[in-house]
Amino acid sequence: MSEISAEQVAHLAHLARIELSPEEIESLTAELGSIVDNVAKVTEVATPDVPATSHPIPLVNVFRPDVVGETLSQEQALRGAPEHADGRFRVSAILGEEQ
Amino acid sequence: MSTANDLIHLPAADLAERLASGDVSSVEATQAHLDRIEAVDGDVHAYLHVAADAALERAAEVDRLRAEGDAGLGPLAGVPVAIKDVLCTLDMPSTAGSRILEGWVPPYDATVVRKLREAHLIPLGKTNMDEFAMGSSTEHSAYGPTRNPWDLDRIPGGSGGGSAAAVAAFEAPFALGSDTGGSIRQPAAVTGSVGVKPTYGGVSRYGAIALASSLDQVGPVSRTVLDSALLHDVIGGHDPRDSTSIPDTWPSMADAARAGRREGALDGMRIGVVKQLNGEGFQAGVTQRFTEALTMLEGAGAEIVEVDAPHFEYAIAAYYLILPAEASSNLAKFDSVRFGLRVNPAGGGTVEQVMAATREAGFGPEVKRRIILGTYALSAGYYDAYYGSAQKVRTLIQRDFDAAFGRVDVLVTPSAPTTAFRLGEKLDDPMAMYLNDLTTIPANLAGVPGIGLPIGLAPEDGLPVGIQFMAPARADARLYTVGAALEGILEDRWGGPLLSQAPELAVATAGGTN
Numbered sequence: 001m002s003e004i005s006a007e008q009v010a011h012l013a014h015l016a017r018i019e020l021s022p023e024e025i026e027s028l029t030a031e032l033g034s035i036v037d038n039v040a041k042v043t044e045v046a047t048p049d050v051p052a053t054s055h056p057i058p059l060v061n062v063f064r065p066d067v068v069g070e071t072l073s074q075e076q077a078l079r080g081a082p083e084h085a086d087g088r089f090r091v092s093a094i095l096g097e098e099q
Numbered sequence: 100m101s102t103a104n105d106l107i108h109l110p111a112a113d114l115a116e117r118l119a120s121g122d123v124s125s126v127e128a129t130q131a132h133l134d135r136i137e138a139v140d141g142d143v144h145a146y147l148h149v150a151a152d153a154a155l156e157r158a159a160e161v162d163r164l165r166a167e168g169d170a171g172l173g174p175l176a177g178v179p180v181a182i183k184d185v186l187c188t189l190d191m192p193s194t195a196g197s198r199i200l201e202g203w204v205p206p207y208d209a210t211v212v213r214k215l216r217e218a219h220l221i222p223l224g225k226t227n228m229d230e231f232a233m234g235s236s237t238e239h240s241a242y243g244p245t246r247n248p249w250d251l252d253r254i255p256g257g258s259g260g261g262s263a264a265a266v267a268a269f270e271a272p273f274a275l276g277s278d279t280g281g282s283i284r285q286p287a288a289v290t291g292s293v294g295v296k297p298t299y300g301g302v303s304r305y306g307a308i309a310l311a312s313s314l315d316q317v318g319p320v321s322r323t324v325l326d327s328a329l330l331h332d333v334i335g336g337h338d339p340r341d342s343t344s345i346p347d348t349w350p351s352m353a354d355a356a357r358a359g360r361r362e363g364a365l366d367g368m369r370i371g372v373v374k375q376l377n378g379e380g381f382q383a384g385v386t387q388r389f390t391e392a393l394t395m396l397e398g399a400g401a402e403i404v405e406v407d408a409p410h411f412e413y414a415i416a417a418y419y420l421i422l423p424a425e426a427s428s429n430l431a432k433f434d435s436v437r438f439g440l441r442v443n444p445a446g447g448g449t450v451e452q453v454m455a456a457t458r459e460a461g462f463g464p465e466v467k468r469r470i471i472l473g474t475y476a477l478s479a480g481y482y483d484a485y486y487g488s489a490q491k492v493r494t495l496i497q498r499d500f501d502a503a504f505g506r507v508d509v510l511v512t513p514s515a516p517t518t519a520f521r522l523g524e525k526l527d528d529p530m531a532m533y534l535n536d537l538t539t540i541p542a543n544l545a546g547v548p549g550i551g552l553p554i555g556l557a558p559e560d561g562l563p564v565g566i567q568f569m570a571p572a573r574a575d576a577r578l579y580t581v582g583a584a585l586e587g588i589l590e591d592r593w594g595g596p597l598l599s600q601a602p603e604l605a606v607a608t609a610g611g612t613n
Contacts, residue, residue: 004475012474016427017434018467019444019455031529032472038530039416039485045495046488053493055313055343056299056546057572062342076206082441089436091450092443 004033103131111178111272111326118177125158125177129221132179136270138606144245145265147184148191149224161219175329176219181265181274184225185232187306188212195308196228196240199433199440199461209306211275211317211334218333223271226261230463232282232310234258235535238526239465247290249562249601253519256286262320263290267598273321273330277307279314280418281539284551288514288565291553291597294320295327298572299546300345303338311425314543322598324552324583328352355576359583365399371406371507376538382517384557388564389513392554395588404507408499410492414540417492419533420476420485427473468529497545504571509581512538514551514565542569550578552586553597
């Protein structure tokens with residue numbers, strides 16, 4: 001059995017910036033435990049002599065010429081933003097009171 | 100004079116010929132499909148957005164160009180097409196099935212969409228999908244499930260259930276899909292349609308909302324092998340805007356499909372049955388139809404051999420570590436700042452609190468599950484054991500493919516372990532849902548191409564069964580040849596396409612459903 005605890009799920013949710021409800025933390029703790037138990041079998045065959053593969057068809061040195069390409073206009077870039085002002089994305093305070 | 104009913108049942112290849120000959124106009128063909136959507140999509144729910152006016156305008160433009168004798172029209176000019184909602188479209192919302200992108204209209208077209216427009220195809224609308232392509236049933240769409248045209252109480256597969264159901268219900272001749280672990284091939288299997296996952300890098304992903312970047316691939320969905328090939332020829336090829344795009348030139352997939360219909364197309368072809376993906380764990384009717392198909396292939400001159408792929412049994416485990424890891428990173432961009440939803444917590448909050456509240460409200464349960472799982476797999480102390488080991492399994496699976504393709508030209512498996520299951524049946528059991536992609540995931544892990552096509556109905560439930568062929572990387576054309584050859588043999592037996600055996604859908608009229 002995996003050792004996933006509710007505290008761990010709450011911590012992971014914080015790292016992933018998702019404000020989970022207590023009910024979600026409870027159900028996710030059980031589900032993740034079961035999933036991790038199932039996927040842990042990868043360790044059975046992943047011996048030190050096997051190299052890792054990160055990409056199925058490796059390509060190297062994929063560059064484009066160092067020239068300005070097509071870019072979005074400021075208006076296009078802002079068009080989908082929930083809030084913007086003075087040609088910039090607008091967000092709430094970066095720092096909380098305790099910081 | 101064709102009736103609208105004829106037009107929606109034509110394969111795209113035949114419709115294109117009728118359009119080219121001037122026998123049918125693109126406006127007529129487009130209107131026939133829009134009418135069909137109006138009539139059946141209330142039940143099927145294949146589409147999230149239908150762009151009726153824009154489609155008719157474009158169709159009229161193609162008709163005008165044709166009347167003027169424009170030599171620049173492509174072979175599929177004027178043929179309608181549906182587009183999975185994971186692809187960015189300038190003139191239609193692109194939500195990837197998620198609440199967090201509700202109503203978002205991107206500032207650019209995906210390369211594959213641009214190519215459709217340049218080839219003068221007519222986008223009908225955007226098709227439903229599991230949220231961010233996470234699922235095997237389309238039940239994880241934030242906008243409600245799509246239903247299987249063969250039985251409206253059953254799932255159409257996923258994540259591309261919308262595209263598969265749209266073509267199976269004659270709401271589009273073909274469609275674009277995306278396949279990260281089977282999202283094109285598994286829906287094809289359960290809806291009796293055709294779908295292809297090209298070689299990784301064979302089709303541009305620029306403008307495809309990313310799920311897992313080392314696995315995602317865009318591909319065609321259709322009712323015939325030739326139609327998928329024709330669409331593949333339009334969308335394939337190198338794209339400098341996608342750094343994973345292969346710079347090779349590709350042969351014509353349509354020519355390869357046509358070659359499959361010639362006498363002796365399968366003579367001497369070596370077809371490998373993957374020992375680990377046959378028999379145990381598969382529904383009886385799936386195994387029965389699969390075994391019959393092997394006999395037909397053999398009868399047509401192919402040599403059937405059994406091959407061993409000992410690490411395929413680790414594929415799902417590796418996939419459900421690699422995919423969540425990559426997804427947790429890709430989905431970090433939904434931060435309530437640049438696009439999409441923003442939810443402000445009561446009483447306000449810092450940008451971080453706004454972000455967390457937005458992602459809580461905007462993501463569905465499966466997306467949260469995979470982001471948390473991916474965050475776990477990548478966290479210090481677990482990285483080597485989980486993500487690192489999964490990447491090693493990937494190497495072992497590639498080696499299994501290499502060894503197999505040293506002996507055979509293509510590999511063959513059932514496309515899915517079962518026929519379409521009932522809506523809700525596996526929704527509360529993530530592991531049971533994950534097992535649906537048992538046969539399709541190895542191809543994504545290794546980057547090799549795969550095609551799924553129908554091989555009949557399971558005797559026990561009368562629902563479609565699919566077969567999958569896989570070829571070495573870059574050998575996509577081979578799949579179209581073998582696929583078209585088997586399709587020809589089967590259609591001769593059936594006396595027509597399998598989908599002509601699907602039940603008639605109830606048609607909604609102005610006065611309601613009759």
